[in-house]
Amino acid sequence: xxxxxxxxxxxxxxxxxxxxxxxxxxxxxxxxxxxxxxxxxxxxxxxxxxxxxxxxxxxxxxxxxxxxxxxxxxxxxxxxxxxxxxxxxxxxxxxxxxxxxxxxxxxxxxxxxxx
Amino acid sequence: xxxxxxxxxxxxxxxxxxxxxxxxxxxxxxxxxxxxxxxxxxxxxxxxxxxxxxxxxxxxxxxxxxxxxxxxxxxxxxxxxxxxxxxxxxxxxxxxxxxxxxxxxxxxxxx
Numbered sequence: 001x002x003x004x005x006x007x008x009x010x011x012x013x014x015x016x017x018x019x020x021x022x023x024x025x026x027x028x029x030x031x032x033x034x035x036x037x038x039x040x041x042x043x044x045x046x047x048x049x050x051x052x053x054x055x056x057x058x059x060x061x062x063x064x065x066x067x068x069x070x071x072x073x074x075x076x077x078x079x080x081x082x083x084x085x086x087x088x089x090x091x092x093x094x095x096x097x098x099x100x101x102x103x104x105x106x107x108x109x110x111x112x113x114x115x
Numbered sequence: 116x117x118x119x120x121x122x123x124x125x126x127x128x129x130x131x132x133x134x135x136x137x138x139x140x141x142x143x144x145x146x147x148x149x150x151x152x153x154x155x156x157x158x159x160x161x162x163x164x165x166x167x168x169x170x171x172x173x174x175x176x177x178x179x180x181x182x183x184x185x186x187x188x189x190x191x192x193x194x195x196x197x198x199x200x201x202x203x204x205x206x207x208x209x210x211x212x213x214x215x216x217x218x219x220x221x222x223x224x225x226x
Contacts, residue, residue: 042121050211107158
């Protein structure tokens with residue numbers, strides 16, 4: 001089944017404890033992206049990747065890191081999480097390298113709480 | 116940051132009503148517009164990808180139009196059903212990987 005998977009789905013952690021949220025897609029998509037969603041707001045882009053070893057900042061990259069060592073995986077790293085990073089996180093992928101002319105497929109989401 | 120606005124923020128209709136909502140965006144540097152439906156406790160799912168001025172797309176009772184010169188897209192739902200209750204998001208991607216979403220319109224259809 002074609003899908004985007006994220007793990008964990010739910011995470012409660014404490015300020016400063018490094019964490020990684022994994023994202024994997026099995027559709028051989030070029031483009032992958034991370035978003036966060038906060039109440040009353042739409043999705044805000046954190047980082048995106050147009051190919052292996054190519055990543056770039058979205059609109060809200062502060063406090064996050066990403067890597068794209070393999071085409072299928074795009075982990076999101078929070079080196080020192082803070083309470084303002086409590087949010088719902090979505091990973092997405094798309095066939096076209098820029099994510100422009102093809103729809104994005106979203107993972108199930110990761111709900112992160114930082115105490 | 117690109118300014119993508121959706122209106123109204125929320126909408127309550129009765130089953131059987133037809134409804135529409137708007138996504139507004141800067142008309143310069145347009146590449147494409149995406150519409151997504153996001154049901155509670157699920158992931159956003161794509162409805163339409165629109166690229167050309169004057170585009171009209173349809174999927175069942177849902178249709179969308181695009182006016183790139185004036186910078187807006189309309190999403191229409193004909194004969195709303197309770198299962199249409201969701202948040203509808205529009206997104207504007209650039210050709211370089213960035214993608215900006217509006218805040219969404221939350222539709223509630225009462226039986």
